[in-house]
Each structure stands twice: as C-alpha cells, then as structure tokens.
Amino acid sequence: MEFFIQLLVNGISIGFLYGLAAMGFVMIFKSSSVLNFAHGELMALGAFVFLVLIGWAELPIYVAFPLALAGSFILGFVVERLFLRPLIGEPLIYVIMLTVGLASIFKGIMLFIWGGNLYTFPDFLPAGLAIHWGSINIPPVYVVSVIIGLIFLMLFGLFFKYSSQGIYMRSVADNQPAALSLGVHVRKVFALSWAIAALVAGMSGIVLGTINGINVHDLSSIGLKVFPVVILGGLDSIGGAVIGGIIIGLLETFTGGYLSTSLRDVVPYIALVFILMVKPYGLFGLVEIERV
C-alpha cells in the first residue's frame, strides 16, 4: 500500500514536470501550428545558461533565475525571426524538419561547449519545502515543480482568456487569414509565442536539471517525451498538457514499479497509439473540421 502511494505521488510529481515541459510546446503549437522538435534542446539551453550564471558567475538565485529566463525569451525571439519567419505558409514538413535541424545544431553547440558530462546545480532550494507524511517523502524539488506548474497553468489560463495578446494568439491559431484581415499582427504573435515558449522551456529545463542533473542527452530526450504528453492531452490544450503529463507520469512510474524498468520508456508510446485510435485529437484537443 505504501509502495503504491509512494509510486502515485512520484508519478504525479513527475507528471507535473512533463506537463510543465509540455506547456511551452503547446504554446507554440497553439499559435503557429508548429511541432517543435527543438523543445528539449531549448530546455537544456535554459538549464545550461542558469548553470553558468549560478555556478560560474556565482550570482544569487533571485538574479540568476530571471536572467536565465530572459535569455531564453530572447533566444526564442531570435529563433523565430531568423528561421521560422521565412517559412510562414510553407508546408508542414519543412517547418518540422527545420526544428529538427535546429535541434541538431543546438545539441551540437551544447556538446561542443559542455560535452556530454553530467552537471549539477549547487543546492539552492530550502529543505523546509519537503513534505513528510507518514513514510511518504516528497523532496522539495517536486513541491516546487508542482507549485510552478500550477502558477503557470493559472497564468496561461488568464493570459489566453483575458489579455488582448492571448486573444490574438488564439485567433491566429484558429484562422490565420481571418485574423490577418481583422488587423491582428500575425508575425508579432508568432514572435511572442516563440519567445514565451522558449521561456517556459528554459524554466522547465532548470527545474528538471535540479532533479536529475543537467546533461545534454537526458534533457533532449525528455523533449521527445513531451510528444506523448501533448498528443494525449490534445496538441492545443494547455490544461490537457498537464493532465496528459500526469497520465504519462503515472503510467511510467507504475510500469517501472510493478512490471519492469526497461518497459518504462515505451509504455507512454504504446498507450499513445491506443488512445489516438479512440480519440484522434487527444483527450482535450480541438477537433478540426475540414472542408474540401
């Protein structure tokens, strides 16, 4: 029973992390319908920038964290401006492959600078955040990730519902020509959504790096795990990303706990195929109505 509850708690907290990582991904898809294969690399870049700021420059965390996020924000902006903007209106496969190429370049640059080694952040979270409840232990990082996840979920919910930029983004996602004709600055919307997505990716990279250590290969493979998460929730639903993350997190920890650890990494994909056969647009995704 205790084992079960511990697995449950682990699964939910890992799931929140996946959800957090997936949020930035959904952000890009929601505004520009781009499937971003460089997401894991953006996460890793954010984590490495934070590592440099906090470890090498020895800045205090309340300076380093916003600086790292600002760096990610600018990076997202630049990526959109240089690489994605020329492709507006091009077929999907070019855009997808462009992000694959970008992922490869980013990964190469990071391997070039930091190599394939595992780094860890200096311990900066207060130990008081840990939750002990009977024999169940939740380390502070997980608590922080759940809190950050909830905060961002709420912020995004409000942003998309009430702010004018958020409404522009939704309108562009819904129908690009219609949004253009109503005076929405589509290019600005794309740039902003990439910048925000890179920021969220950087942040989730920092959180994940605090838990597992920072390694180029690990973080970029988590970027691939984002796919079952977002597809499960529906590519364009931010709440769905979190729920999909929790489902995948639970599936993983329970298979890891009860069946076998090697099966752990495949189970999300098996579940994904079956869920997609029943619900082709994910659990909360918008059903596209096509006209010829």
Added chain:
Amino acid sequence: MRKLHFHPCGNFNERYEQELTIFETDFGRTSLAAGLVILFAVVPYASGPYLLYVLNIAAITAIAAIGLNILIGFTGQLSLGHGAFFGVGAYAAAILSTEVGFPFLLAVPSAGLITAMVGTLFGLPSWRLKGLYLTIATLAGQFIIEYLLVHWEGLTKGTMGIVLPGISIFGVAFDTDRSFFYIAYTCLIIMTLVAVNLMRTSYGRAFIAIRDNDRAAEGMGIPILSYKLLSFAISSFYAGVAGALWAYYMISITAEPFNLGLSVEYIAMVIIGGLGSIAGSIYGALFIVGLNEGLRWLTGILMSVDMLSAVGFSMAPLREIAFGAAIVLFILLEPRGLAEVWRIIRSNFRLWPFSY
C-alpha cells in the same frame, strides 16, 4: 532510324503520353545508358576499397530513401519510423538466413515483404489520424520497434546481435566490396525503375491525389485508407530490402543503429534531395552519406593536429552541427532540394550555346 529528339524551346506536348514520358529527349536516354555502362564497367575497378564501401552504403541508403520519398513526397504521410523499418528488414534477413536457412536471393525479398507487413501494421493509425498526429503515431512505432529489437531476445538475440552467412548466389560467392557493388547497384536500379514507373500508374496518381487533398481524393472515389496503407507497405518494403542488403553487407548486426536519429537522417535525405522526386532521393542519399564520410575524414585530420587534441577537442558535436545546418540551409534556401538545383542547371543548358 527515327530522328533523335532534342529539347524544343518550349512545351509542345500534345498528348498525355508525352507528359508521362521518363526521358524527354534521346540525349537523356543515351547519357543514362552511357552512365550505367560507366557505373558497372569502370567505377568498381577505378575506385579503391574505401570508396567502394562508401558507394555501396550510398546505394543501400538510396533504396531506403526512395521508399521514404514514396510515402512522404508522393503520399504526403510524414513518417518518423523509417529507421526502425530499416532495422526490421535487417533483422528479418538475419533471422531468415540463420534460423530458417534462406539463401540470399530469397531472404532479401522475404525481408522486404515482412517489413511491408510491419509497416502496414504501423500505418494503421492513418485510418483515423493525419498530419501531426499521424507523425507522432509513427514516432511511437519507432520507439516500440526499437524496444522490441532490443528486448525480444528469443528472436533478435538482444544486445548480442546476429552474424549473417556470406552472400552466395547459385554457388557463386559475393564476398568482396567489388562484388557487392554489383548486387547493391543492380538492386538500386531495379527499385528505382519500379518506383519511377509506379508513380506513372493509377496507383501513383492516387497517392499524389491523397497528398494534395485526401478529402477531395476520397470524394473522387479513391479508397484512401487502403491507398495510404499500400503506400506504407511499399515504403517499408523498400526500407526492408535496403535493411536486408545492409545486414548482409555488415555481416553482423545489433539493434543500435536503427534509432530515431536514423529516421531523421532519412527524412533529411528526402528533403535535401527533393520531395516527390525519385531521382532526388538518390541525390539526397549521396549527399548525406558524403557529408558523413567527409566529416569523418575531417575529424581524422583535426584529431591529428596536436594542439587541438591537447585541449580535448571533441569532434562528435561537429557532425551534429553540420547535419543540422545542412537541413536548415536547404529548407531556407532551396526547399525543393537538389533535384530542383539539378533541374535549374539543366535548363540553363537547354538552348546552349544559343541561349538568347
């Protein structure tokens, strides 16, 4: 003897057959024939063992790339599982030749057929999914197959790998790079011919109709599910044949090379070569294989420079960067790929030397 056809200075086609023709001019036909003679009679003897190895790998890769182009470029279904299908073909050939004792000539097509079945199975999600969702479903297929190749130890011997017997056709042993060259290029030419002609039949036109708009294609009476599955099957057949050849060439195989990176590499070939162009797939395969080997050569040179190796200069990242940069630059500068570059070069010489 009829008059030779040369390029007219405009499009004077009057019948559909003229549109469908493979060789627009007799010049193309004769130069291709001359090229084939050179390929088979001169190239294997003029090149050293290393160049032969690279050429053989390029031929195998090109077969798989043609298969992927049929699926992506002609049918419009973006698949991220081609590397895994290639692996299925390699393992099918290895298991058939060691456990069942199939000879080479039987093992390769059977491996292709088995892979085609597996490909159809993983193409089934296209029943309800399309676009990005289908892409992710094929990504799931990639990971599931990869897992099975490593962990289904009863069949694939897991991380031990399988050692294949040497190739022999009717008692003649094909055990050198040069003799394999003939096998690889004969296969490539047959597969290219099949693909080029397939795209001129009603099947090929149905694929193209599905790519351009599957709802409209359905409305015109094309059963889209069976055609999508057929496309998956054909594409994986190519991957399977290529995988089988690769397994025979490499002699021993493990599951490691058939990862997502390989699938991405194949998509890169198809894009760099040119979507919807059979010849383009061959150019793309040559480009990527050439890039890989060129970087390996560069690595060798840079590693011998003492100053660089002294600071622990690692070259693995260079490959990632060059590979990514090639994809990004092609997409940004010439999205229609090398096939289009070649077409432009050719059309510049069309009225040569009287271009004005």
